[in-house]
Amino acid sequence: MSEQATDDEPPPPRRPRRIWPWVLLLVAALLALAAGAVSAVLAHEVSQQGSRTLRIRYEVTGTAKDVTLTYSTWQEEALSTGRLTLRTLPWAGELETKGFMNGGSFVVSVGRSGGEVACSVTVDDGTRRTDRASGAFATATCSGF
The missing domain is CATH 2.60.40 (Immunoglobulin-like)
Known part of the structure; x- marks a missing residue:
């Protein structure tokens, strides 16, 4: 007898989606934005001091x-x-x-x-x-x- 899925059997369980890669990507993007903001402020200060x-x-x-x-x-x-x-x-x-x-x-x-x-x-x-x-x-x- 061969094993075949029947309508009475539940489908295999779905693996839950992993959230940590998205959280890691969000943290990296926020750090990049913060670094850009700090660089802009420092460049402005140096420019003002230089003039x-x-x-x-x-x-x-x-x-x-x-x-x-x-x-x-x-x-x-x-x-x-x-x-x-x-x-x-x-x-x-x-x-x-x-x-x-x-x-x-x-x-x-x-x-x-x-x-x-x-x-x-x-x-x-x-x-x-x-x-x-x-x-x-x-x-x-x-x-x-």
């Missing part, structure tokens, strides 16, 4: 007679670095910059003759960084402005 003109004031005081200054800032959307050797202190310098991004650096290095130095950087938005150093070949660093 502002800022005044940066560098200052060095102390007793050292052989000092080397190295400073960096943003000029026309590119990193600019300068170097200056001083025989007497105090010294102050100012510059205006456009396209400024946080992360500037001002390093004051004392030469072989030693002495004391203090550096200060002030940005017109109120950001101020200071540091001190003393002794031969000592370094004061004002960074993150």
